[in-house]
Amino acid sequence: MTNNDILRRIRYTFDYSDTKMIGVFRLADLAVTRVQLNHWLKKDDDPEYIRLPDLEMATFLNGLIVEKRGKQDGPAPVPERRVTNNIIFRKLKIALNLTAEDILAIMALANLQVSKHELSAFFRKEGHKNYRECQDQILRNFLTGLQHRERKSEPKANKSPTDKAAVKKAPAKSEPAANKPVAEKAADKKAPAKKAPAAKPSNSGGEKFQWGKAPVKGGKKSY
Template sequence: MTNNDVLRRIRYIFDFNDAKMIAIFALADLQVKRGDIIAWLLKDDDPAYEDCNGRTLATFLNGLISEKRGKRPGPQPEPEHHLTNNIVLMKLKIALNLQSEDIIAMVTLGGFRLSAPELSSFMRRPGHRNYRECKDQVLRYFLKGLQVKYRGEQVESAETAESTKTPTANSPYAKWIK
């Protein structure tokens, strides 16, 4: 997934307008203009499209953490220069105060099954013997699950809907279904 795609999806999931996006960047000590945000959110084939680099997305995610959980006292964390799907997943986990079961539930709502050991391997440091790279597909399903939870939209793929069992009222995932 491109950084622009992640930014677009987060904006859609939480229904942020341009002013809110600027405010979130400001929480992470980065001043951006409305034109920058518009250029990052355009489709890839638009002539005014601009790439959102990893440092910019990391700054936005740091601002999202400050927005959702409160600003940390003291100096703010330095945004990463190179952003991976593992880091994006970790930052969203922190911002939304999610536990491992919650992330598994989100991925399930998105239409994919993920086990606790698989998730644990995504949260490890690179270089650890059990570290595993989070692929685009897993991040996509997680963001889709967030969309289902926060926007109330259902998974639209018939293939995905047939392959996953809908959680029941007694399911551990019932709290995510409204």
């Protein structure tokens, strides 16, 4: 990883504006112009890209320590003229006041498992028998996990395609008509009410009455 890449990642992680970045440099007694900063923040393949020197990288990290933890009594630390991944890692640890458990949790956010013994080797002084060089992969994953933690973003690798589907509840499905018993279907459809037949007029003699004709009783006409 280049110093420029690390500077860009830190700026994005803490959502620092150009003015804020310049202020962090100033906390370590280094005046930086906006033009210089813009050149350092350019992508590596940009024609206006300018490499960030080790001295300026160390100065920025010293300023970040002051920004996050306040100014300490005594003389300000002298920035290193040569920085390594181990130095950068250690300065970030100090600036954020991280414990070993904190760092392991941040690494886990980037899906990287590191043992506590392995982690402690990165913070040993160079030349110590247990010193271990911090590779780009370690520092890159730490910065990625730190970004997830500070910006409250979820790692892409941890997202499941079913996560969104689980949020949306499926609508309740009604039972198909084909599964209903025949008796239920018949009950659902009520037969229309039948009309009662109209009452037929009747007479006491059981014979049909006609106008102009007198009823006959016992076979004889009566008037």
